[in-house]
Amino acid sequence: MKNNFYITTPIYYVNDRPHIGHAYTSVACDVLARFNRLCGKHVKFLTGTDEHGQKVEKSAAASGVKPQEFVDKVSQTFRDLADLMNISNDDFIRTTEPRHKKAAQALWQKMQANGHIYLGAYSGWYSVRDEAYYQESELVNGKAPTGAEVEWVEEPSYFFNLSQWGDKLLEFYEKNPNFIMPESRRNEIISFVKGGLKDLSISRTTFSWGIPIPVSQAGDEKHIMYVWLDALTNYLSALGYPDEGAVDYQDFWQNSYSMHMVGKDIIRFHAVYWPAFLMAADLPLPKRIFAHGWWTIEGEKMSKSLGNTVIPADLVAEFGLDQTRWFLMREVPFGNDGNFSRERMVAVINSELANNIGNLAQRTLSMVAKNCGGKVPNADGVEKDELDMSFLYNIYVTEANTPQDIENRYMNCKFNDIMADIVTIASEANNYIDSKAPWKQKKTDERLMNATLYHLLEGIRCIAIMIQPFIPDSAVKILDLLAVPANERGFSHLSYDFALKAGAELPPPEPVFPRFMEKTV
Numbered sequence: 001m002k003n004n005f006y007i008t009t010p011i012y013y014v015n016d017r018p019h020i021g022h023a024y025t026s027v028a029c030d031v032l033a034r035f036n037r038l039c040g041k042h043v044k045f046l047t048g049t050d051e052h053g054q055k056v057e058k059s060a061a062a063s064g065v066k067p068q069e070f071v072d073k074v075s076q077t078f079r080d081l082a083d084l085m086n087i088s089n090d091d092f093i094r095t096t097e098p099r100h101k102k103a104a105q106a107l108w109q110k111m112q113a114n115g116h117i118y119l120g121a122y123s124g125w126y127s128v129r130d131e132a133y134y135q136e137s138e139l140v141n142g143k144a145p146t147g148a149e150v151e152w153v154e155e156p157s158y159f160f161n162l163s164q165w166g167d168k169l170l171e172f173y174e175k176n177p178n179f180i181m182p183e184s185r186r187n188e189i190i191s192f193v194k195g196g197l198k199d200l201s202i203s204r205t206t207f208s209w210g211i212p213i214p215v216s217q218a219g220d221e222k223h224i225m226y227v228w229l230d231a232l233t234n235y236l237s238a239l240g241y242p243d244e245g246a247v248d249y250q251d252f253w254q255n256s257y258s259m260h261m262v263g264k265d266i267i268r269f270h271a272v273y274w275p276a277f278l279m280a281a282d283l284p285l286p287k288r289i290f291a292h293g294w295w296t297i298e299g300e301k302m303s304k305s306l307g308n309t310v311i312p313a314d315l316v317a318e319f320g321l322d323q324t325r326w327f328l329m330r331e332v333p334f335g336n337d338g339n340f341s342r343e344r345m346v347a348v349i350n351s352e353l354a355n356n357i358g359n360l361a362q363r364t365l366s367m368v369a370k371n372c373g374g375k376v377p378n379a380d381g382v383e384k385d386e387l388d389m390s391f392l393y394n395i396y397v398t399e400a401n402t403p404q405d406i407e408n409r410y411m412n413c414k415f416n417d418i419m420a421d422i423v424t425i426a427s428e429a430n431n432y433i434d435s436k437a438p439w440k441q442k443k444t445d446e447r448l449m450n451a452t453l454y455h456l457l458e459g460i461r462c463i464a465i466m467i468q469p470f471i472p473d474s475a476v477k478i479l480d481l482l483a484v485p486a487n488e489r490g491f492s493h494l495s496y497d498f499a500l501k502a503g504a505e506l507p508p509p510e511p512v513f514p515r516f517m518e519k520t521v
Ligand code: ME8
Pocket: 009, 010, 011, 012, 013, 014, 016, 020, 021, 022, 024, 025, 050, 231, 232, 233, 234, 261, 262, 263, 264, 265, 266, 293, 294, 295, 296, 302
């Protein structure tokens, strides 16, 4: 249990072109997946695409192609996004795959066999954009609270008895205070559930692009599954469900720390509907739902009509992959809303990556190349002064910064704090060079210069290990420049026990983070 970690992104609708909102969630999950792997855990990281429903059917019709052809094409653009952003997902689920249809139908059957599904008729408001039902009282000026258009729907429908699950959900939230994070979302969900839940319509009959419900009586052939019941099941279908003996199901659902990362827009589906469906099917619940905030662009809502969508490929082409990943995770505390500004992006990547971490590596490695014959210098025999001691104390895992502290901060998604601390260590290392002035020590006592450079290389080694979840390619580049063995790059190697060996040959130094210069016309 302790060693299995399951992390999922939402499965993205294939009606839209991938933008930084999608990249954001996927990179955040990637950070957690990579961190846990670097701690030696057994990780499964799932992403994918949500391909059914009226919204997708309409988008396909608007493009003049058959839905299947349409979803095949758009799903690929999300796979490309994962490649582009260096996302280390272990699987990519599509809801049009047979393994998923089988799982969704099996979940339905289980809920039905347990007596939680009944046939009725739905009449009420539906928003195709949100793929959600709204009560009359929720509408604002005739629109959904999200601003989406709603339409009146009347059709035969199967219902899930959601109204029966309110107390059980509240009890579960109470017993598992970290199930919904951050706290503000947890409070929002608790008050929503306390307000009373209505039974949920879970089948549609007025269009056909979806998974047919299992037929148990005449007339069922007309019903397709509500797209959210279909979509949420993806988290199980990728694990081999309904085969509860499947290795992945056992490792990552039955016996794992499982976490769904979502945007705040879809917290209700994940924190209310999904646990209720699972309880109704006697299945275990995930351990955590983390809802992050929303990005605006230069202060405006990102939208097709405003034409201000930020495309990840454009950012990567202009600023670089790791620069983009760094900025996305660094700019706002995870959970809060954020604003994307080009000016901020340039400022952050220049000050933190180029001028700080990059400069530290470049200065140190070129001094080592020039003055130590390109080998790790020897610090032995030089007594450490106070400056050395406080510098070294900060870079290693210590009683003030234990592996458990580090893990807690990651699992609570404190990404920008973690990154701020790394930046502080790099700044301190740059100050340490300036205070020690190894170029002066060279003239007075070379042994002192060697010791300073050795400590700096150790600082860079630890920083490079720590940045791996966020900017893996650059981290590898630095670790390679330090000739750190491939099996000594985990979080357990952040200690003096794995320090660089004096005399080890280093490759010629190379800059890691170029400074970004605006092109002048
Ligand atoms: O909701 N800022 O898919 P979707 C931050 N298919 N994150 C954003 C964002 C923004 N401006 N825009 C999008 C769906 N996102 C369903 C999910 S899961 C079983 C089914 C991210 O394509 C954020 O993670 O609309 C949000 O929750 C998700 O994309 C919505 O993706």
